[in-house]
Structure formats: structure tokens, C-alpha cells
Amino acid sequence: MPVTIEDLSNKLGVSRSTVSKALNDRGDVSSQTKERVTQAARELGYQPSAAARSLRRQRTDKIGLVVNYPIYRVSDFLAELIPGMATVAEEAAYNLILYTSLAGKTQGIKSLCRSREVDGIIIAWPQQLNQTVALSRLMTAEEMPHIFLPRRLPHAGLSYVATDHVQGARLLTEHLIALGHRRIGFQRLPEVYETDHDRHAGYVEALRAAGIDYDPSLVLAADSSEVDYESKSFYAFLTLPQPPTAILFFTDPMAIRALSLAREQRIRVPDDLSVAGYDGVLSSAVTAPALTTVRQPAPEIGKLAVESLLQLIAIGGGEPLQHTLPVELIARDSTGMNPRARV
Amino acid sequence: MPVTIEDLSNKLGVSRSTVSKALNDRGDVSSQTKERVTQAARELGYQPSAAARSLRRQRTDKIGLVVNYPIYRVSDFLAELIPGMATVAEEAAYNLILYTSLAGKTQGIKSLCRSREVDGIIIAWPQQLNQTVALSRLMTAEEMPHIFLPRRLPHAGLSYVATDHVQGARLLTEHLIALGHRRIGFQRLPEVYETDHDRHAGYVEALRAAGIDYDPSLVLAADSSEVDYESKSFYAFLTLPQPPTAILFFTDPMAIRALSLAREQRIRVPDDLSVAGYDGVLSSAVTAPALTTVRQPAPEIGKLAVESLLQLIAIGGGEPLQHTLPVELIARDSTGMNPRARV
DNA sequence: CACGTTTACGAAATCGATTTCGACATTGTG
DNA sequence: CACAATGTCGAAATCGATTTCGTAAACGTG
Structure with missing residues (x-):
């Protein structure tokens, strides 16, 4: 004892x-x-005793991180978020508790709030906007400080640490247009996530600015409920009547998978097809060819998310905290001149 | 309220x-x-209330994961451990608390035990054997169930989930020998970690079995305290009077870094130099050239570690649990015939 | 009908800290 | 010297659950 x-x-x-x-x-x-x-x-x-102290003080000195690992291969990005978060938290004498099976479960989040296991919650990769708003309302009602990650939420009162996904997608699209591409495939998600919505908007903006007609047949949704949806998704683009000369994938791991599928099919990247990802995870730098992508600064996002949450905990609500970090186009070798433009 | x-x-x-x-x-x-x-x-x-319940029941339904992220670029492997751990834990109504700043801090571990924040502890990547034994004794004295990861501990009474690092290094070395290499560089760690010791033993075994003399000048220690120790480590091999024709790195990320350094130096891999990593992290499959490595099955290790820990918690100590999972040689494109043997 | 059993519930103790508030001792001041 | 101000400390309440144990009511049996 x-x-x-x-x-x-x-x-x-x-x-x-x-x-x-x-x-x-x-x-x-x-x-x-x-x-x-x-x-x-x-x-x-x-x-x-942590329990006795928590009970009396009505605080746990722990923060919860709610993630959804398997979804659309975002696990690399999530993984890169965690060390920064844990470090900042521990410097402030907080600890990080992981919740991987709560994503999308309103009831689960509610229980988490009511059990008072944590003093605040970071939600990474959640639902559609209306669900996000509902979630936020629920947590606010439970007086549970919380932060959403990593996208802007066009809604007053929500706290988030974000990057500008509109700009990110625009940068990528402009990059491809500059390389002479006119038919650019865009992978989107089946559900209306905010990130997806934003990036689609950026894609459309860039096309319009370049005077390229928007072709809806080039915009295809991935569906993670299918078996091996990564390859299904890739082939869906290739078997189009008029296939694209470049494809924007939703995450780096999706694009990386496409890279190896292309090799299997003897499609040369970037000579025959340009491929780009999103997130800028570490492994995107070491693929063959090295992946063109947009980098969301995971360590900084993680740090800032925890810092903001601690602030919310300290002042107990108040003004929502909204931060937007810059993204960066990383043009590497998986994108190149449009072969048809060259002719 | x-x-x-x-x-x-x-x-x-x-x-x-x-x-x-x-x-x-x-x-x-x-x-x-x-x-x-x-x-x-x-x-x-x-x-x-979690706190009230914990106080009364004298259990928290949480388990602690003590990791050491920055050390020798093992973060990829650690990251791949986590989802499996969290999933298994949550299925058993436990949660995972991350501790990233406790590695090596005996006093910190002791405080963690005494505060009773967690019902059990998983220690990944710790100290030298005598320190490990001391740590284990300490936790046992505090009646805190615990598991070590991911190496065998030649000491009765320690619970661990491991892979056979002797065999892993032997497989890699044999693979290189079969490709005609005689001078094989071996990167080891400055401290006497068990993993390091085991792998070195496997390396030596394979050499001996092939009748190759052990050359201590080919065995170089990395030193993570130096700035950019990855490249220092790589160049140390290259600037040897008689440089090796193949190098075994301690982790995949180290080897991957070597890959890009080699490219900078216009050293062709594997034509001029063979490079291998260790761990079999996901990104090792997508490098250029794809990395030869030994895979430690991270998801299974994570799962089994949590399962074992939960068992220890349930039965309250008793027999130590020792599991060893198989490793697998993954021969890919970063290793090839010894150029000198070819001549 | 008397008496032992069973069933259902509640009063109170307990887990281990923190915090409030009152009591006592000490010191300072006119 | 009387009294106020100050400094130290402890008794007791509190946080929100769980668990033990006693009791009263309902029931069954000879």
C-alpha cells in the first residue's frame, strides 16, 4: 500500500x-x-493519490485526444501530431489520454464529459459541420473545454487549430496547371467533411482562375467502407472515358499507395501521370518518386492545440480560440509536365 | 454540474x-x-465520476504507456504500436495514458506508481538491463503490474513482449553474406541496450557461421547526443580506411536517412552500397529504393502487450508473462550483390 | 399463531485528499 | 496590564462513489 x-x-x-x-x-x-x-x-x-486529489479538486490534470485512426489513411498525420501534444501537455503537468473508439459516438463523448475523466478534449478528424456544431454544443453544455482539429470551422463560437485547406488545394491545383495539366483528377470523400469541402473549393477556384472548365466526372469519392478502397479509388480515375493526367489524393498515404499501383501497371510517374498527396507526412519525402504534397505542420498543430486547450481550461471558456497555421506546397518529383501539353 | x-x-x-x-x-x-x-x-x-469511483475501487481502468520518442529515430515504430494498444485497451474498458517524458527517470516512474494514476504500465524502449531490472523491482515493490517492450530480457521474473533480435540481425547478415558481402558495417548504440546487444550477437553469429572474421572497425556506435547524428553516423562508415560494402542500420528511419545521404553523394544503392534497416515500419516499403529490413510486427506486439498487461492486472502479479513474436526478413531493393564480389 | 428465513433496502463507514473556519497561543500596543 | 492583532494549527466538512452490515417487512412452516 x-x-x-x-x-x-x-x-x-x-x-x-x-x-x-x-x-x-x-x-x-x-x-x-x-x-x-x-x-x-x-x-x-x-x-x-491522483483519484483523491481529482475528486476533491474537481480536476484531473488530464486531457483527452479523440482520434479516428483507420479513416482514409490519416493515421500518419495523427501519429505525427501526438509527440508534440504530449510534450507540451507534460510540461504543463498534464497528461494525454487517447480515445480511439469514440469518434462519431455522441453518446460516448457525452459519457466522457460526465465522468470528468479529463479537463478538456481535443477532437481530431470528426464529422460533418452540423455534427461538429452539435458536438461542441454538447460539450459546452457539460462545461467541457474543447478544441477541434485541423480545419477552420465557419461557425462562431467553435475553437480550433486549423490550416487553410482551401489554400492548400489551390496551391496544388495551380502547381499542376502551371505544369500544363488541364484534366486534373480530384479525390474527395463520400461524406461532407469540412476539410473535403474546403479543398474542393480550392480546387475549383484554381481551375476557374485559369479558365479551365470544371468537369464533375474528374471528381471521384473514395469510400472507405469498401475492401481495398485505395486501389478501387485509383482505378476509378484511370478507367474514366477521358482519364486525368494528374490526380490529387486526399492524403499522402493514399497517394503513396497510388504510386505503387502505378508501378504495377507500368504507368510512369510523373511521365505518364502526375500524383500528389496532402499532409506532408515524413514518409512522403522518401517515396520513389518523392511525393508532391501540401504540408500541414503537424508538430506545430499539436503544440498549439494543447496550448489553446490549456488556455481554455485556465480561463474557463470565454472567447473561442481560433488559430490558422500556414500550409506549404512541397513540389517534388511525383508531379511533372503534362505529357499531352508537351506534344 | x-x-x-x-x-x-x-x-x-x-x-x-x-x-x-x-x-x-x-x-x-x-x-x-x-x-x-x-x-x-x-x-x-x-x-x-471517474475520480470518486477510482478512489473507492482503488483502480483507475487506465494503463500507462511510457515511451521515449526522440531516441534513435524509433518514433515510427512506436507510432505503429499505439493504435493496436489503444484498441485492445478500449475493448476491455481501459484507456491509454501517454507518458513521453518519464523514460529513464526512475523517480518519475516511482511517482507514477504511487499516485496510482494507472493500473499498469507498459515500458517501451528503456535502459540497460541492470536499470531495467531495477525499474522492475521498483514497480513490483509498488505492486504495479508492468510489461517491457520489445525485447527478451534474460532475467527471470520480468514480463515482456518481445521479438528475437538475435535472429533478426542474423537474418539480415546472412542475407547480405548470401549476396557476396564480406565487409558488413554494423551500426550499434552507444549505450548497452539489450536490443543492441542481441542484434550484435546475431551479427557476430552469422559472420562466424560463414567463416568471416569479425572486424571491430566495422562496428560503429551512433550517438544521439550529437547534432544530426544520423549523417555523422553514415559518414563514419564511408570514411573508414576500408569502407564496408553494406551497412546495417539500427532503425528504418536511420537507414532511410542514409538512403537520401547516399543520393546526395551520388552513391548508388544498392549498386555501390547495400543498406538495410530494422523494424519494418510502413514507410520502409515506399522508399527509393525500397528498404530491406526485418519486420517486427508492431500491431501484434502492441495488442499482445496490452493483453498481457491486463492479464497481470487481473491476476495480480503471479508468474511473469514472456512472449516472443516472430520476425521476418523483408528483402527489398536497397540490398544487392557485392560489387567487388561480382568482378 | 409463533418463529425462523428470505428479501429489499438504507445508514454509515470508507477511499485520500483539500479547504474552511474556529481556537488557541503569541506578539504588539496604548 | 488589558486588549487587539497576528500567526499556527487542527477538527470537521466535503468531493462522489462503493460496500458492509443491520433492520424491517414479507414469507413460509409446523
Whole structure:
């Protein structure tokens, strides 16, 4: 059995309250007693019970991270988010609890709030906008500070750390247009996620600015419910009556998969087909050919998300916190001149 | 304020004990009252306070994962461990708490044990064997179930989920020998980690079996305390009086870094130099050239680690649990015939 | 009908801290 | 010296659950 505050107070012949006040530097304690208590605590290796302290203080010093690993191969990006988050949290004496099976489960989030297991929640990759708003309302009602990741939410009152997905997709599309591409495939998601919506808007903007007609047949939805949807998704583009000369995939891992499928099919990238991803995960730099992508700065996003959440926890709600971090086009070798434009 | 058990009992006109017993299916409660309580709990959205429950039950339903992200670029492997762990844990109604700044800090681990924040601990990538043993003793003294990852520990009483690093290194070395290499560089770590020790033993075994003399000048230690130690480490091999024709790196990311350094130096892989990694992380499959490596099955290791830990928690100590999972040589394109042997 | 059993419930203790508030001792002041 | 101000400490309440144990009511049996 670990030593409790009672053991300490017995040994020292002082009351529990005095011990507590001495160790927490609160209330009136003479400097001598404080010294004695501190000394004895060190000797006995006393560590307050987290549960007892949480119960009394009504705070846990833990924050929850709700993620959805398997969805559309975003796991790399999520993985790169975590070390930064944990580091910042631990510097502030908080810990990170992972919740991987709560995504989309309103009831689960509600239980999490009510059980008061955490002092705040970071939600990465959630639902459609109306669901996000509903979720936020729910958490607000439970007085649970929370932050959404990593997209802007066109809705007052939501706190988020985001990047500009409109701009990201626009940068990629412009890059391809500059390389002479006119038929650019765009992979989107079956559900109306905000990220998806934003990127589609950026894609459309870039086309319009270049005077290229928007061809809806070039915009295909992935469907993660299918078996091996990555390859299905890739072939769907290739078997189009007029296939694209370049394809924008939703995430780097999707694009990377496309790279190896292309090799199997003896399609040369970028000579026959240009391929781009999104996120700028570490592995995108080492593929053959190296992947063109847009980088969302995962470590900074993670850091800022935790910092913001801690702020919300400290001031207890108040103004929503909205941060947008810059994205960066990383043009590498998987995109090249449009072969037809060359002729 | 969330609704408490007191609110529930007031509303129903029964005692708190009855409510608790009804909801936990414990003790004597008539089926009618149980029904009424359950019903009311649902309506009010009652969720027991985690802190109060933990305090009373003396368990938290959480397990701690202690990792050391930056060390020798093992972060990819760690990242691939996590989803499996979290999934298994959550299926058993446990959650995962991440501790990234505790590695090597005995005092920190002790505090973690004494605060009773978690019911068990998984330690991934720790210290030297004697430190590991000391750590284990400490945790045992605190009655804290724990598991080490991911190497065998030649010491009775330690629970671990491991792979056979001797065999892994032997497989790689044999593979290179079969390709005609005689001078094989081996990257080892400055500290005497068990993994390092085992792999070195496997390397030596394979050399001996092939009748190749062990040349200590081919065995170089990386030193993560240096700036950009990855490239330092790579060049150290190249600038040897008699440089190796093949190099075994300690992790895939190290080898991947070597791949791009080689490209910068116009050294062709595998024509001029063969390069191999270790771990078999996902990105090792997509590099140019694709990396030869030994795969440690991260998802299975993660799953098994949590399963074992839960077992230790359930039976409360008892026999140590020791599992060894198979490794697999994945020969890809970064290793090839020894250019000198060819001549 | 008397008496032992069973059933259903609640009062109170408990887990281990923190915090409030009152009591006592000490010191300072006129 | 009387009294107010100050400094230290501890008793007790509290946080929100779970669990033990006692009791009263309902039931069955000879």
C-alpha cells in the first residue's frame, strides 16, 4: 500500500490539513513545520493519490485526444501530431489520454464529459459541420473545454487549430496547371467533411482562375467502407472515358499507395501521370518518386492545440480560440509536365 | 454540474446505496427498483465520476504507456504500436495514458506508481538491463503490474513482449553474406541496450557461421547526443580506411536517412552500397529504393502487450508473462550483390 | 399463531485528499 | 496590564462513489 497523507500526519504528529497545506504551499504553516513535512514526504516517498486529489479538486490534470485512426489513411498525420501534444501537455503537468473508439459516438463523448475523466478534449478528424456544431454544443453544455482539429470551422463560437485547406488545394491545383495539366483528377470523400469541402473549393477556384472548365466526372469519392478502397479509388480515375493526367489524393498515404499501383501497371510517374498527396507526412519525402504534397505542420498543430486547450481550461471558456497555421506546397518529383501539353 | 448519484437517489426517493447496487448489478435489489433506477439514470444521463469511483475501487481502468520518442529515430515504430494498444485497451474498458517524458527517470516512474494514476504500465524502449531490472523491482515493490517492450530480457521474473533480435540481425547478415558481402558495417548504440546487444550477437553469429572474421572497425556506435547524428553516423562508415560494402542500420528511419545521404553523394544503392534497416515500419516499403529490413510486427506486439498487461492486472502479479513474436526478413531493393564480389 | 428465513433496502463507514473556519497561543500596543 | 492583532494549527466538512452490515417487512412452516 502506498503511503497516504494520514501516514505522514501520524508520523509527524500533525494534522492532515497541515500536511496538505505545507505540501501545497497554501494556508498558514510555519516555515519550520513546512520544512519538516517536506522532509518527511521525501523520505517516505509520499505521492498524493491522483483519484483523491481529482475528486476533491474537481480536476484531473488530464486531457483527452479523440482520434479516428483507420479513416482514409490519416493515421500518419495523427501519429505525427501526438509527440508534440504530449510534450507540451507534460510540461504543463498534464497528461494525454487517447480515445480511439469514440469518434462519431455522441453518446460516448457525452459519457466522457460526465465522468470528468479529463479537463478538456481535443477532437481530431470528426464529422460533418452540423455534427461538429452539435458536438461542441454538447460539450459546452457539460462545461467541457474543447478544441477541434485541423480545419477552420465557419461557425462562431467553435475553437480550433486549423490550416487553410482551401489554400492548400489551390496551391496544388495551380502547381499542376502551371505544369500544363488541364484534366486534373480530384479525390474527395463520400461524406461532407469540412476539410473535403474546403479543398474542393480550392480546387475549383484554381481551375476557374485559369479558365479551365470544371468537369464533375474528374471528381471521384473514395469510400472507405469498401475492401481495398485505395486501389478501387485509383482505378476509378484511370478507367474514366477521358482519364486525368494528374490526380490529387486526399492524403499522402493514399497517394503513396497510388504510386505503387502505378508501378504495377507500368504507368510512369510523373511521365505518364502526375500524383500528389496532402499532409506532408515524413514518409512522403522518401517515396520513389518523392511525393508532391501540401504540408500541414503537424508538430506545430499539436503544440498549439494543447496550448489553446490549456488556455481554455485556465480561463474557463470565454472567447473561442481560433488559430490558422500556414500550409506549404512541397513540389517534388511525383508531379511533372503534362505529357499531352508537351506534344 | 454533472448529475451525481445523490441527485439520482433524491429524485427516486431511494438511497445512494440502492442506486449504486442497481447500476452495478451487485447486492440485493428488486428487479422493479433496478428497472426504475436504470431508467432514471438513462434519462438524467448519469455517469459515475471517474475520480470518486477510482478512489473507492482503488483502480483507475487506465494503463500507462511510457515511451521515449526522440531516441534513435524509433518514433515510427512506436507510432505503429499505439493504435493496436489503444484498441485492445478500449475493448476491455481501459484507456491509454501517454507518458513521453518519464523514460529513464526512475523517480518519475516511482511517482507514477504511487499516485496510482494507472493500473499498469507498459515500458517501451528503456535502459540497460541492470536499470531495467531495477525499474522492475521498483514497480513490483509498488505492486504495479508492468510489461517491457520489445525485447527478451534474460532475467527471470520480468514480463515482456518481445521479438528475437538475435535472429533478426542474423537474418539480415546472412542475407547480405548470401549476396557476396564480406565487409558488413554494423551500426550499434552507444549505450548497452539489450536490443543492441542481441542484434550484435546475431551479427557476430552469422559472420562466424560463414567463416568471416569479425572486424571491430566495422562496428560503429551512433550517438544521439550529437547534432544530426544520423549523417555523422553514415559518414563514419564511408570514411573508414576500408569502407564496408553494406551497412546495417539500427532503425528504418536511420537507414532511410542514409538512403537520401547516399543520393546526395551520388552513391548508388544498392549498386555501390547495400543498406538495410530494422523494424519494418510502413514507410520502409515506399522508399527509393525500397528498404530491406526485418519486420517486427508492431500491431501484434502492441495488442499482445496490452493483453498481457491486463492479464497481470487481473491476476495480480503471479508468474511473469514472456512472449516472443516472430520476425521476418523483408528483402527489398536497397540490398544487392557485392560489387567487388561480382568482378 | 409463533418463529425462523428470505428479501429489499438504507445508514454509515470508507477511499485520500483539500479547504474552511474556529481556537488557541503569541506578539504588539496604548 | 488589558486588549487587539497576528500567526499556527487542527477538527470537521466535503468531493462522489462503493460496500458492509443491520433492520424491517414479507414469507413460509409446523
